[in-house]
Amino acid sequence: MSILVYIEQRGGAVRSVSRETLGEATRLAAVLGGPVVGVCCAAADPGLAALGEAGAEQVLLAAHPAFAQYDSAGHAAAVTAAAKQVGAKVVLFSASSIGKDLAPRVAARLSVGLATDCTALAVESGRLVATRPVFAGKAFQKVAFPASPAVASLRPKVFAPVSAAGAVAAVSALPFEWDASAPRAVVTGLAGASGGKADLTESEIVVSGGRGLKGPEHFHLVEALADALGATVGASRAVVDAGWRPHGEQVGQTGKVVSPKLYVAVGISGAIQHLAGMSSSRCIVAINKDPEAPIFKVADYGLVGDLFEVLPALTAEVRKLHG
Numbered sequence: 001m002s003i004l005v006y007i008e009q010r011g012g013a014v015r016s017v018s019r020e021t022l023g024e025a026t027r028l029a030a031v032l033g034g035p036v037v038g039v040c041c042a043a044a045d046p047g048l049a050a051l052g053e054a055g056a057e058q059v060l061l062a063a064h065p066a067f068a069q070y071d072s073a074g075h076a077a078a079v080t081a082a083a084k085q086v087g088a089k090v091v092l093f094s095a096s097s098i099g100k101d102l103a104p105r106v107a108a109r110l111s112v113g114l115a116t117d118c119t120a121l122a123v124e125s126g127r128l129v130a131t132r133p134v135f136a137g138k139a140f141q142k143v144a145f146p147a148s149p150a151v152a153s154l155r156p157k158v159f160a161p162v163s164a165a166g167a168v169a170a171v172s173a174l175p176f177e178w179d180a181s182a183p184r185a186v187v188t189g190l191a192g193a194s195g196g197k198a199d200l201t202e203s204e205i206v207v208s209g210g211r212g213l214k215g216p217e218h219f220h221l222v223e224a225l226a227d228a229l230g231a232t233v234g235a236s237r238a239v240v241d242a243g244w245r246p247h248g249e250q251v252g253q254t255g256k257v258v259s260p261k262l263y264v265a266v267g268i269s270g271a272i273q274h275l276a277g278m279s280s281s282r283c284i285v286a287i288n289k290d291p292e293a294p295i296f297k298v299a300d301y302g303l304v305g306d307l308f309e310v311l312p313a314l315t316a317e318v319r320k321l322h323g
């Protein structure tokens with residue numbers, strides 16, 4: 001009986017969200033019993049032994065040339081085979097773009113339910129219980145798992161990784177059956193974020209701009225603060241719909257869900273659909289000229305003022321602090 005973690009890799013590098021998922025698996029294993037086993041689908045080993053330091057005792061490598069790119073059916077076949085091979089009692093994914101696609105496929109193949117986008121896992125009376133935001137983050141739902149294994153995806157940036165310095169995971173090949181000759185869907189390319197910036201969902205700091213900026217020509221103010229803080233730029237849907245910013249930057253119910261250490265909302269009113277994408281951020285700073293703006297209800301720090309005056313001054317102060 002193991003706790004199985006899907007190890008996500010892109011371009012031959014393990015993604016940091018997998019270390020977060022392994023961290024939570026390690027904490028669960030201390031209560032439920034282990035071991036913590038990873039399963040990674042890749043064209044070649046992306047350095048899986050090093051995941052011992054992140055809490056994995058063993059990692060199964062499902063190697064296939066087609067896995068140079070993400071493949072829904074192939075990965076689902078491999079992870080399902082891994083869950084059966086290790087007798088998994090819990091199977092964890094990150095609720096990343098890939099995890100959102102893969103977790104339901106694996107749960108269906110295992111004929112069990114799935115708790116998605118969880119923000120907490122706990123063991124109550126010996127049973128795993130997951131907490132997940134519902135109704136666009138207005139409420140939290142606690143769900144138990146009547147069938148085994150319990151399958152859940154974890155919201156990125158919510159769970160802390162562990163550090164077991166020097167530990168090495170045992171890596172072995174996973175036998176699995178998958179007919180790659182007749183794919184139902186093929187990934188033809190990946191459009192990555194430009195400018196070498198961290199992915200929005202993996203950033204420690206996000207500075208988002210809204211309609212209060214009045215036009216795309218003023219977004220350089222948001223970019224300047226983001227640069228000074230080493231942050232990634234996000235946006236409200238209003239400005240994405242207006243064509244001021246690309247859709248990849250949209251935060252919210254129909255955009256990306258982010259949980260950075262620091263989220264700065266500039267000229268964003270705080271509509272429920274926006275809050276759904278950022279309210280689990282560790283520290284929220286809101287800059288808005290309307291003291292009644294709903295964003296202030298979730299903000300840890302609120303700055304009531306005109307962003308055209310506040311942003312340049314704030315950016316200058318941050319630059320001074322960073323030397």
Ligand SMILES: Cc1cc2nc3c(=O)[nH]c(=O)nc-3n(C[C@H](O)[C@H](O)[C@H](O)COP(=O)(O)OP(=O)(O)OC[C@H]3O[C@@H](n4cnc5c(N)ncnc54)[C@H](O)[C@@H]3O)c2cc1C
Pocket residue numbers: 209210211212213235236237238239250251252253254255256266267268269270271272273274277287288289290293305306307308
């Ligand atoms: C099904 C559905 C899904 C949706 N999904 C999303 C989503 O994923 N993400 C999302 O963001 N929205 C989403 N929305 C839209 C959402 O309801 C809001 O319309 C949107 O978030 C508003 O964007 P905003 O805050 O930038 O604009 P506004 O609501 O227009 O707010 C602008 C704010 O800027 C402030 N402001 C103006 N001038 C200044 C100034 N000079 N200085 C400081 N502050 C100033 C104003 O006081 C105001 O609070 C969705 C809506 C629906 C119906």
